[in-house]
Every structure is written in structure tokens, then in C-alpha cells.
Amino acid sequence: MIVTCSHCAARLQLDEAKLPSRPFTVRCPKCQQNVNVQPPVLSRVGVQESVSAGPPVRPIPAPAFTLEGQERGRTETLERSTGVSTEELLNALVALVRGEGAQVDFVRRQRARRALLCLEARHRESVARSLAENHYEVYLAADTSQAIERMREDKIDVFVLDVEFDAAEQGAAFLTREIMALRPAERRRLFFVQVSPTVRTADAHAAFLNNANLVVNTADLKDLPSLLDYTIRSFNELYKDYFAALRLAPL
Incomplete structure (x- = not known):
């Protein structure tokens, strides 16, 4: 699974076999910012569907x-x-x-x-x-x-x-x-x-x-x-x- 950093546009390669089932964050090795990741969704037959490509989710600023x-x-x-x-x-x-x-x-x-x-x-x-x-x-x-x-x-x-x-x-x-x-x-x-x-x-x-x-x-x-x-x-x-x-x- 490839994730794009919303801060520096670096591409991160993640091992799909080791991904958790819920959303998580990883640290970008280039800019050291946290990147929000949505894991792939499991289909009804148990096959992982590819995550739809969309704009990266920007972190929410402190309220x-x-x-x-x-x-x-x-x-x-x-x-x-x-x-x-x-x-x-x-x-x-x-x-x-x-x-x-x-x-x-x-x-x-x-x-x-x-x-x-x-x-x-x-x-x-x-x-x-x-x-x-x-x-x-x-x-x-x-x-x-x-x-x-x-x-x-x-x-x-x-x-x-x-x-x-x-x-x-x-x-x-x-x-x-x-x-x-x-x-x-x-x-x-x-x-x-x-x-x-x-x-x-x-x-x-x-x-x-x-x-x-x-x-x-x-x-x-x-x-x-x-x-x-x-x-x-x-x-x-x-x-x-x-x-x-x-x-x-x-x-």
C-alpha cells in the first residue's frame, strides 16, 4: 500500500499484511510529520479492496x-x-x-x-x-x-x-x-x-x-x-x- 504525505508529497510504502484494521498514523521519514492512514476495506468475500485515491486528509488544528x-x-x-x-x-x-x-x-x-x-x-x-x-x-x-x-x-x-x-x-x-x-x-x-x-x-x-x-x-x-x-x-x-x-x- 502506498501513502502520500500531505506535507511534503513523499510516497510511503506500507506492508498491507501488517496494517491494522482501524485508521492509524505513521511518521514521514522525510519531513517527520504525522500522516493519517485509512487501511484498506475488507470486502464481503474477505478480499481487500484497493483504497480509492483521493486528496490526503489534513490534520485538524488545535481547537x-x-x-x-x-x-x-x-x-x-x-x-x-x-x-x-x-x-x-x-x-x-x-x-x-x-x-x-x-x-x-x-x-x-x-x-x-x-x-x-x-x-x-x-x-x-x-x-x-x-x-x-x-x-x-x-x-x-x-x-x-x-x-x-x-x-x-x-x-x-x-x-x-x-x-x-x-x-x-x-x-x-x-x-x-x-x-x-x-x-x-x-x-x-x-x-x-x-x-x-x-x-x-x-x-x-x-x-x-x-x-x-x-x-x-x-x-x-x-x-x-x-x-x-x-x-x-x-x-x-x-x-x-x-x-x-x-x-x-x-x-
Whole structure:
């Protein structure tokens, strides 16, 4: 049986005698992406029928998480109606206190921050709820393919990755390599948070070794919104001149 990879168009030869009876996924040896495979259908006389050739099935991107009774984009509407965000007002106030009022010229954020969560199932909903309540657009990935598709479809600002995510497919290692392969300009626009049960929360040395902006111990996930608020503010301050030169909005 020959399967075509939907990502790089490589052709994979599979042994039909060893195929399971239900749909499954295989990893493409060329691009390392997961490929969904529909096994041949057994006819009534027990003879395998060839699978009809059709367009490859594209993996579903990580779905959005919304709070009950809450409209998505409420923060966007609020910021458009007022013209500035809370973060911009705070930055403007600091600049005025420092005597830099004449030089304040913001490129305003036109939307809420988008956060992609790649966490174990037992942590997903609680962390998603806490971030949504703090005005994030949250997406929950159940596996590696959903995470990849969401990153390709939407610009993600905050990427939260558990080192034990999708362990069967080595999802954490694969997604970390994807981040490390980003161009520097793209990498600066992505705030990478690594979650692990063995790290000390906000350990700058551990974050540097893991190519992350922030490391969080699994036990401290309940504090993620406040940790992000502080570290992203520091990140924006560090790259303030860089963002200003390129007329980029802060993260």
C-alpha cells in the first residue's frame, strides 16, 4: 500500500499484511510529520479492496477554548473601543514619569495574545481557563499534529509545552526542534514556556539551556497567568528598542 504525505508529497510504502484494521498514523521519514492512514476495506468475500485515491486528509488544528457565556474577542473589542490596552497605558505612565512623554509612540496591539497549550490532559482545562480569564485566546492541542497545524494557521504569541506532551510520538522533542529551527526574527515573536516536573519555576539558567523564555514547574501551573504577566512585561522592555525600530507591537 502506498501513502502520500500531505506535507511534503513523499510516497510511503506500507506492508498491507501488517496494517491494522482501524485508521492509524505513521511518521514521514522525510519531513517527520504525522500522516493519517485509512487501511484498506475488507470486502464481503474477505478480499481487500484497493483504497480509492483521493486528496490526503489534513490534520485538524488545535481547537480554541472558550469560557462558558463568554464571547471570543471581547478584549479585542474593548481595546479597539478605547484605543489602547492596559499594558500600553502602564508603559505610557512609566515613560511620562521618566520624562519621556514626548517620545512615546506605540504600535498598538490589535488583538489579545494567542496561547497554544500542549499539556497533559489533566492540566489542559484548568490552565486554559485561567489564561482565558486573563484575556488570552487559548488553543488546546491534543497531539503533535494539532499543535503543528495551529502554528501554521495562526500567529501564536505564547507557546506552552509540557516535556511529557504526546510522549508516544515524542511530541515535546519534535515541537522543541520546530521552535529551535525558527528564524531569529520569528523566534523573537514567540514566547516559549517549557513545563516540567523537575525544573525550578522561573529559573533563568534552565530556561537558557532549554532555549525557552520561561520554565515552569508542573506544580506551579496555577500561577501561570501571573508568571506570564511579569516575564512578558520584562521581555517587552528588553526588546523595546528593537520593536520600536521595526514598528512592531509588543508581545
